[in-house]
Structures are given as structure tokens and as C-alpha cells.
Amino acid sequence: MGLLSDGINEVIATTAFNAAPMGIICRNELIRMGIFAGSHTAQNIERDRWVVANIVxxxxxxxxxxxxxxNRDAFIEEKVNGTVMVRLAKAEAWAAFEAVIERRGTESMAIRLHLLKEDVLSPLVHPINRGFNSIIDATVHGTRYVISRGPELKKMINYHAGIVRKCGGKREIEALELLMKHIE
Ligand SMILES: Cc1cc2nc3c(=O)[nH]c(=O)nc-3n(C[C@H](O)[C@H](O)[C@H](O)COP(=O)(O)O)c2cc1C
Known part of the structure; x- marks a missing residue:
């Protein structure tokens, strides 16, 4: 499994010059993604059959x-097995995968991943911060909330916003303000 660990890894996936947070699921030695069919990530994977998981x-x-x-300068090209792939310039580590489409539904796609190459660029340690974790949770809910406007999602976003305010550092507070602007 390499850099990724058992369970769901919330990485930033790069496909072509596109980046989006995505969950990469590692279970029973298999690596998978489940992607909303309308996303740029799904379209790029369908065309290019690769994805890079960025750990940031x-x-x-x-x-x-x-x-x-x-912007383009947020990305760096990497040649992997003869194919030019793209990772985030700010990645602390990255893993490049071949992507095989296992199932296509009208709303989602199931993808199987095969590790091709991985690299650790800046092995920093990150003390656990509940504010950071809550930004991840609130952003997941936020991406759904902008589509459905469901009140339950808003409730969960507000709950996580409280944790970010209590436990987060400057960067988490900045992220929260940005998130709130996007979901207004
Ligand atoms: C932490 C996190 C994990 C996410 N995981 C997934 C996922 O596994 N599959 C998916 O389709 N969308 C996932 N999303 C939502 C996408 O990031 C979101 O829909 C994004 O706008 C897609 O961008 P794209 O169109 O550039 O691919 C996740 C969002 C966050 C914040």
C-alpha cells in the first residue's frame, strides 16, 4: 500500500492540471476511489487513466x-513510467497510480488504483489538531451543502466550525473563512 494507510485517506488528487480533495480507500490490500461522475477528476481519469494522491x-x-x-504554477510535472503526470508543488509526499474504471454508474464511478511510483519530499511531522481535522470534515459537508442546501449538513458544518475556532491555528481560521464564503 506504500504511503497510504489502511482505511480512507483524504488526499488532494491531481489529474491533469486539476486538483480536488478525494478519499482513497485502502482495504484488504486493494486501493480504490469512488468518484462523483460529474467532477473534473472523473472526466480526467476517464481520459488519462492516472491519478496522483498528494499528501499535504x-x-x-x-x-x-x-x-x-x-493556477498552473501550483502544479509540477513528474514522468512516471513514461507518462507525464502532475502533482502539487506543495505536496509533502505523493503517490502516482494507474486508474482502472471498475464500474460506471449514472452518478458515480468506482475506480481501482495500482501504485506506480511514490516519493516523500518533506517528511514533516504534524501534531494532531482537531481544528485541521474539522476543516476536512466541514469541507466534505460543504461540497454537498452547495448542491443540496440540506439543513442537516449546515448543522454539521456549524458544529465543525466551532471546533476550528476553538482548536485551529491561523491557517485553519483562514480556511474556515474561505469555506464559509464558498457555501454562503
Ligand atoms: C476531504 C474531502 C474528500 C472528498 N472525497 C471525495 C470522493 O472520494 N469522491 C468524490 O467524488 N468527491 C469527493 N469530495 C468532493 C470533491 O472534492 C468536490 O466535489 C470537488 O469539487 C470536485 O472537484 P473537481 O470537479 O475538480 O474534480 C471530497 C471533498 C473533501 C473536502
Whole structure:
């Protein structure tokens, strides 16, 4: 399994010059993704059959990539097995995968991943911060809330916003303000 660990790894996936937070599921030695069919990530995987999992700890980057596009200079090209793939310039580590589409539904796609190459660039340690974790949770709910406007989602976002305010550092607070602007 390499860099990723058992369970769901909330990484920032790069496909072509596109980045979005995605869950990569590692269970029973198999690596998979489940992707909403309308996303750029799904379209790019369908065309190019690769994805790079970027490991980063910048909460602002999670919010930005969930809701907007990054400039080209946020990406770096890497040649993997003869194919030019793209990772985030800010990645602390990255893992490149071949992507095989297992199932296509009208709303989602199931993808099987095969590890091709991985690299650790800046092995920093990150003390656990509940504010960071809550930014990830609130952003997941936020990406659904902008579609459905469900009041239960808003409740969960508000719950996580409270934890971010209590436990987060400056970067988490900045990420929260950005998230709130996007979901208004
Ligand atoms: C932490 C996190 C994990 C996410 N995991 C997934 C996922 O596994 N599959 C998916 O389709 N969307 C997932 N999303 C939502 C996408 O990031 C979101 O829909 C994004 O706008 C897609 O961008 P794209 O169109 O550039 O691919 C996740 C969001 C967050 C914040």
C-alpha cells in the first residue's frame, strides 16, 4: 500500500492540471476511489487513466481545491513510467497510480488504483489538531451543502466550525473563512 494507510485517506488528487480533495480507500490490500461522475477528476481519469494522491497539511489548500481551480504554477510535472503526470508543488509526499474504471454508474464511478511510483519530499511531522481535522470534515459537508442546501449538513458544518475556532491555528481560521464564503 506504500504511503497510504489502511482505511480512507483524504488526499488532494491531481489529474491533469486539476486538483480536488478525494478519499482513497485502502482495504484488504486493494486501493480504490469512488468518484462523483460529474467532477473534473472523473472526466480526467476517464481520459488519462492516472491519478496522483498528494499528501499535504495545508487546510486552505483543501478548501481552495474543493471549490475552485488552482493556477498552473501550483502544479509540477513528474514522468512516471513514461507518462507525464502532475502533482502539487506543495505536496509533502505523493503517490502516482494507474486508474482502472471498475464500474460506471449514472452518478458515480468506482475506480481501482495500482501504485506506480511514490516519493516523500518533506517528511514533516504534524501534531494532531482537531481544528485541521474539522476543516476536512466541514469541507466534505460543504461540497454537498452547495448542491443540496440540506439543513442537516449546515448543522454539521456549524458544529465543525466551532471546533476550528476553538482548536485551529491561523491557517485553519483562514480556511474556515474561505469555506464559509464558498457555501454562503
Ligand atoms: C476531504 C474531502 C474528500 C472528498 N472525497 C471525495 C470522493 O472520494 N469522491 C468524490 O467524488 N468527491 C469527493 N469530495 C468532493 C470533491 O472534492 C468536490 O466535489 C470537488 O469539487 C470536485 O472537484 P473537481 O470537479 O475538480 O474534480 C471530497 C471533498 C473533501 C473536502
Amino acid at each position: 497539511h495545508d487546510p486552505v489548500l483543501y478548501v481552495q481545491t474543493a471549490f475552485t481551480d488552482l
